[in-house]
Amino acid sequence: MTLQEIIEKRYSVRSYLDKPVEEEKLLKVLNAGRLAPSAVNFQPWKFVVVKDSENKKAFESVYHRDWFNQAPVYIIICADHTQSWKRAADEKDHADIDAAIAIDHMTLMAIELGLGTCWVCNFYTDQCREKLNMPEHMEPVAILSLGYPANETTPNKKRKSLDDVVIWESF
Ligand SMILES: Cc1cc2nc3c(=O)[nH]c(=O)nc-3n(C[C@H](O)[C@H](O)[C@H](O)COP(=O)(O)O)c2cc1C
Numbered sequence: 001m002t003l004q005e006i007i008e009k010r011y012s013v014r015s016y017l018d019k020p021v022e023e024e025k026l027l028k029v030l031n032a033g034r035l036a037p038s039a040v041n042f043q044p045w046k047f048v049v050v051k052d053s054e055n056k057k058a059f060e061s062v063y064h065r066d067w068f069n070q071a072p073v074y075i076i077i078c079a080d081h082t083q084s085w086k087r088a089a090d091e092k093d094h095a096d097i098d099a100a101i102a103i104d105h106m107t108l109m110a111i112e113l114g115l116g117t118c119w120v121c122n123f124y125t126d127q128c129r130e131k132l133n134m135p136e137h138m139e140p141v142a143i144l145s146l147g148y149p150a151n152e153t154t155p156n157k158k159r160k161s162l163d164d165v166v167i168w169e170s171f
Contacts, residue, residue, distance in 0.1 A: 006111045011154045013116030014067040016147035021051075021073050025113045029146065030075070032109035038098035039085035045099055048076040048132055058131050063123035063143060071118075071145035076128065077103050082137045099141040106144060116149035 001009070030047055038044065050056055051073045060069055077099050084095035107117045120143040128140045 001112060003108075006108050008157075009154050010107055010111050011116075011157070012118040013145070013147070013149045014065075014118055015150035016067070016070040016072065016116070016145070017150050018070070019072070019148045021115060021146060021148070025115060026051075026073060026146070028113060029106045029109050029115070032105040033075075033077070033102035036098075036102040036105040038101065039094040042083050042085050042098070044080040044083035044085075044095050045102055046078045046080065046138065047102070048078060050074040050076065050132075055131075059128075059143075061124070062127045062131065063120050068118075068120065068145055071147045073146040075106065075144040075146060076132065077141050077144065078132075078134065078138045079141050080138055095139070096141060103142055103144055106146075110146060114148065115146060118145045120145060 026049070030049070033045075033047055034043075050059060056069070056074065059074060079095035079099045081093060081095055084093050084098060086093050103119065107119070110117045121141070123140075123143055125140055128134070128143070129138075132140070134140065
């Protein structure tokens with residue numbers, strides 16, 4: 001698959017087959033995140049893998065959706081605010097941006113491997129922290145569900161047109 005095809009094929013998968021993800025594929029997805037760029041190359045992240053059935057069960061209350069429970073793997077992408085780059089001009093913390101790039105790398109690698117993902121940010125962060133014994137300086141940025149999609153076809157992408165989003169030269 002070309003990168004263009006991978007980008008077009010990716011969508012938020014909210015229905016998964018009851019089929020485990022092979023260790024080798026999981027490691028490839030995680031490695032794609034590891035290879036992502038980050039501000040000053042600080043790599044201020046940890047990727048927590050939850051796939052043990054008991055631990056997954058405990059996550060049902062973190063994000064309460066039937067489809068989410070179906071996914072065989074959760075990757076919780078956590079930002080480390082003690083390691084992230086803060087811009088001198090305004091002290092903007094770039095941890096979220098770095099984490100988002102790592103997540104996007106994972107979503108695209110998943111496609112190459114025949115897997116599907118869904119970003120989840122609308123979850124109970126306090127519960128997530130508690131279940132993972134997360135240190136205070138870390139932030140759970142997103143949960144990525146990962147597994148084999150139940151449906152093969154990519155739904156039509158509803159997107160603004162290029163004209164709507166591109167500004168040439170200046171506002
Ligand atoms: C930062 C971010 C947070 C998201 N949070 C959720 C979420 O909590 N639950 C969910 O079902 N989808 C979530 N999504 C998926 C979006 O709804 C989805 O990407 C968007 O509607 C575009 O659809 P597509 O991914 O199928 O192309 C999130 C996506 C992003 C990028």
